[in-house]
Amino acid sequence: MGNTVTKNIRVFFSKTGRAIYISHLDLYRLFQRAIKRAKLPIWETEGFNPHVYITFALPLALGTAGICESLDTKLTEDISTEELIKRFNDALPRDIRVTAAAEQVRKPTDIALSEYEAEFDCDDEAFDAFLASEHILAEKKTKRGIAELDLKQHLDVLERRKGYLRFTFPSGSVFNINAGLLFDAFEKLSGTEIYSLHITRTKIKCSDGEIFR
């Protein structure tokens, strides 16, 4: 197997169930090992300490599930999509599943928004009031420390029913809001508790509204 790139590809995967607690750094190592187990023809970086080349388009916050996550990599041999997906899935833990692999259409820097679905159990009236408030102030950890942020300005509610919310938040390398912040803010501002909460990232969109693919 030579180490010459024949094709750039984008591998889509889901990260659900128990796997939502895998940190971004650990996820990187997990995929490296999976590629080694699966003996996939993935290009290796050249240098003192060669390693398989993979890069994630958009990190997913710890504790949030995702069904449209993706990583970019380079192949050194032609391999059918079906074979690639199968070999990945045979080598991955159960709660991480590769769903598709295709050409890289958009650049990761085009990413602007993430759409989330949240299912939760709390005082729904209080939650409606919370969503209706003029400002939703939250603290966001940044490299420079903690910054205060008005989530309301960035929140776009797409669908709301009892115990359910579908919404978007900005995403991308420039400005990104962790979906969990909304629910932390609710608990803090309302003084009530959320008993169970499951957030899933369901779509990643570019600034022109197109789905990232």
Add this chain to the structure above:
Amino acid sequence: MMYKDKLDRILLKVQKPSRYIGGELNSIEKDPEKVKMRFAFCFPDTYDIGMSHLGMKILYSLINEVPEYWCERVFMPLPDMEEQMRANDILLYGLESLEPIKNADIIGFTLQYELSFSNILAMLDLAGLPVYAKDRKDLTPIVCAGGPCCCNAEPIADFVDICILGEGEEVNIELMRLLEQCKAEGASKHEFLVRASKIEGIYVPSLYDVQYNEDSTIKSITPLDGAPAKVKKRIIPDFDKVYYPATFVVPFSEIVHDRAVVEVLRGCIRGCRFCQAGYFYRPFREKSVDTIYKETVSVCETTGYDEVSLTSLSTSDHSEIERMLACLADYSDAARVNLSLPSMRIDRFSEELLNRIKSVRKSGLTFAPEAGTQRLRDVINKNITEENIMNGCRIAFEGGYTAVKLYFMLGLPTETMEDIEGIAELCQRIIDLYYSLDNRPKGKGIKISVSLSTFIPKPFTPFQFEPQPTEDVIKERQKHLMEVINVKKVQVSRSHFDVTHLEAALARGDRRLSAVIYSAWKKGCKLDGWTEYYQYDKWMEAFRECGIDPSFYVNRKREYDEILPWDHMDLLITKDFFIRENKRAHESQTTPNCRERCSGCGVSACTGRPCF
């Protein structure tokens, strides 16, 4: 998965949550409806440490090979997680099922070090179970313990129902079969324990009555209900055929030893007189190169690890070490896997071995002379000469190394200040050697790290009779060493007296220490192996409250005819041998290694065949 939802609520509030949720590659989930027996395998320390432990990987896979048995992993949560669990009514659970372990049939602890004893109580309590064995009246769960500390499990005798002495590969399943049968018959816990005590390797502490003399030494140990007078250690006779897992659970987060591990041999031929493992794991048995190769390939291929470590007490003592390394190198080069070789003896260190290690990582090399003078090295039977040490260092320096780490022990029997000064002199001679070499690494200085631990006399060693020096003596010698080693090129790290002291008390303790452990745990002692959680003052308070003086266990010399708390354990090595070896130590007489000449420890008489 009854705790999944609850865990989803708390896991983002704790550090490194992925270690509390399971679901890792190769972890085994079974349908609870279809399994007959459940085994909760508890490592009484955190995930990061426990997941690095080979014994757990072996027994986990072994039990799960039985379709109707399910073994799960359980670890000690750190305080942030424990707080969340208690606040949310989450009992200690297995990582596979996310169900409370109190419903398991067997809760098994592996005891690798004495400082994990308090964690057993902490984990039983977190599991919602009474910590005292006598307060757990039902047949299940049976709480058992295994691992090297079981050669003297007396300090935890009040808490566990059963101890497993020796290698668990066969006896674990035998024990589960018996418990399965007893469950079906509706037997009582006592009936089960009496029947279990008949299995070789099973020790039931509650079936022994211990009486004491006026001077607090043991007067008698009497077996009850037909329990054997001596509990015989279990060993696997055909080590080449012993069960080895085809794969390991691969953690999501980084753990202490995050790599594939292959056990190349068990036991040790060396007979260092301070080393419990060297006697506990006798007889010496090795795997064939073929088996080692197959196991290496299997574990590497199924885990995706890029490093494999060959493990044993002394890997360089494998009779076919060169062929083994050549064979493995072929695989590791092709598969781009690093081969790491810990536990190499300095007298077996060659340029060839160095090149093998070097291809992995050029960090420091570690050697263990253990003592600073030849006289003291002879006392402890290290069987390493100064020439060996100098030769090893020369090979390392010429091979491009500039840093060596040296392990020494302080407080060894017969030690004098001269031996302490010997450590400094040895370091100086190594520095001189470095600068005398024309082909040393250019433009680089040498760095020596001296790691100075304190000798802890352990059961089932020739030094089991020896006192540990008192606090004053230890601190004075440590101070003296710091004074005589005053060159910047040598960096010394010392063990803390506080920790050593407790470990020494627990190591040779009797069952009266159960009360001390209970009291210390009640005062909040746990995770004693962690500097940030260790509370020495609380432990000493517990000793005082129980009216027990730790120096009775730590600083007292035992006569050869004293009944020792572990005398009813049979490690297949005779007490006479240990007495003989102790006498030889005091005469500075060495004993050749087992391969050179059999020293008659008793193992071969038990196995019925010579070890070599």
